[in-house]
Amino acid sequence: MSRMLSLRVILTVILLASCGLAQAQAPTGVDSLENVVKSSDLPDSVRLDALTRLSGMYQFVNFARSVKYSEDAIALAANTDLPLHKIKAYRNAALLYTISGDYSSALRYDNLALELDMVVKDSAGIAQEYNAIGNDYYDLGEYDDAYFYFTQSHRMASAARDTLRMLIALHNVGRVFKELGQFDQALDHLQLSKKLSETQNDQEGIPYGLYEIGDVLLRKHEYDSALATLRQALALVRKLHVDIIEPKVLSTMATAYLQQNDYKNALAFYDSAYALHQKTTNRYGMAEANLGRGIVLTKEGNFEKALEKFEASLSVARTLNARVLEIKAFNQLSGLWEQKGDFKKALFYYKQYKQLEDTLFSQETQGKLLRDQIRFETESRDTQIAALSQLQVMQRGELKKQEFVRNILVVVMALSAILLVTVYRSGQRRRKINTLLLQHQDDMEKRSEELERLNQVKDKFFSIISHDLRSPINALAGLLDLIDKGAIEPAEMHKHTQELKVRFNHTRTLLNNLLDWTLLQMDKLSLQAGRINLRKIVDENIQLLTSVQNKQINLVNQVPTEAIGYADSNTINLVIRNLMMNAIKFTNDGGKVIIDAKAQASEWLFSVKDNGVGMKPEVLNMLFDKTAPYTTRGTANEKGTGLGLILCKEFIEKNGGRIWVESEEGQGSTFFFTLPKAD
Structure with missing residues (x-):
């Protein structure tokens, strides 16, 4: 499934509403705004606001007209020096491209808005655009970049004590973990953000949380729990009129029915999702629904119609640079041609699938994600350390104050020699205890740093092994499977053997480097x-x-x-x-x-x-x-x-x-x- 784009929509609609840009459809208001747009006597700022407001009003009423007003706003903004109005126009354009499934164009306009937010030093706007850019990368399958921007948004929202943006960032980080298959971590983040939505009376955030939690349960093969959660999400979506995510909920429910071999319900829900995506001309959503339809048709043995759906989905994925959808399409086409008995085409699509999957979930991407994850997860620990440091300063100040009072008492009660000695010894013991405590704290910090360094070495070692050793083994497994089925001619064996030889030579070099590198990190390598x-x-x-x-x-x-x-x-x-x-x-x-x-x-x-x-x-x-x-x-x-x-x-x-x-x-x-x- 694609990202939960409505979380970005929440912030956009809230900001538009605060400026009067997300009003309900009202003929009188629309007529007045259209008159403003046609007038050449009014300032550009007034006309630009009117165009943006009209585009927002028509988003879910007449999408083509909404796009036309947005394009006019962008054209007018290009000829003005009005950064705040440009930001509104860029955000609105990015939102429309997101609704239509053109995430590359959405990313372009979100970056333009971010540049202007930095120029005007709007920290709230920067946090919002970080989240929007993270969503764009998420939709494009760039999960390492998506994770980086979501965590950046969380940091800025945390510094500004903006609870709404913090819970949205947590929700989005959970979605990244979901796509990477880290389901327990995904559920932790998603359930926490849903709980925050409930405590903050963020009613629209609750169905988004339910939807993503249902999707995670589906991927964990807990179909009954997944369907129950998704039904709750669908009921709230329709009750609160959150139209944007309804097709996504329907598609996920269709997938759940498909996993339970209920092909009739699966196809019905995919058809409903496709119809809703058509209303907003969301090409990505329609391609995703077509992929689901094709899977159902394959299960029913209707290979020709299934092939049409898969190829249509693949074409749109390539046009939109939607790599996750492209991977899924290659995988389904490989399986389809294998069932039809054309093993050469099956192997061709399987290679395309593995190559793109290896690129998307490469060691470099995993390493970058690991580093960003460590920084994000230790952020709260750094905050606690800062608080402890502040407490320590206060305690030292208090000790100095006590010492000062004690010295005054010593002067005043100079004749009380016994009391003076007692106080002195008490102070000495306190200093000794404090010194021991500080030494113990330093030792603990050094041990913690060493353990963290060793843990990073271990994580780096296994992340590289888990990726780079998988590729030649998968290639060998695929080749052996085809040989077992008699799908490879003897003349083709040399070519495939050469390919495997290159992969295993790379793996052997990798293992040697990894072992030497690990010995270096652990100071176990002696030189002669x-x-x-x-x-x-x-x-x-x-x-x-x-x-x-x-x-x-x-x-x-x-x-x-x-x-x-x-x-x-x-x-x-x-x-x-x-x-x-x-x-x-x-x-x-x-x-x-x-x-x-x-x-x-x-x-x-x-x-x-x-x-x-x-x-x-x-x-x-x-x-x-x-x-x-x-x-x-x-x-x-x-x-x-x-x-x-x-x-x-x-x-x-x-x-x-x-x-x-x-x-x-x-x-x-x-x-x-x-x-x-x-x-």
């Missing part, structure tokens, strides 16, 4: 420095890489025979191999990679130079950052994790050298590192 022949190491790696790489890359060893360094041979061998593999990855077929070394005073300057695609200046500063490994696909679509260069940096530094890179986009790259000379 000695004399190493750099030219011999390069020759061995050229022989190894020539046998496994598919490109026709010319590897040239210009390292002099007298190049003898003093370092750990195993780690330097890994560094040279990683740099050579990196150069091959970003060099086009037929290119050249030159490995050289030059003597400089007491060290060797080693270089790996390629004539590949090169890098932009802003990328150079990101390559060796171990807090956020940077990676991109090679010239032959090779994948990576970003750990190779981080390992190179740490290994070189542990061997007493330095590493850096020089590159120009389109002209290739040269990686340098230094090593001590052997005596």
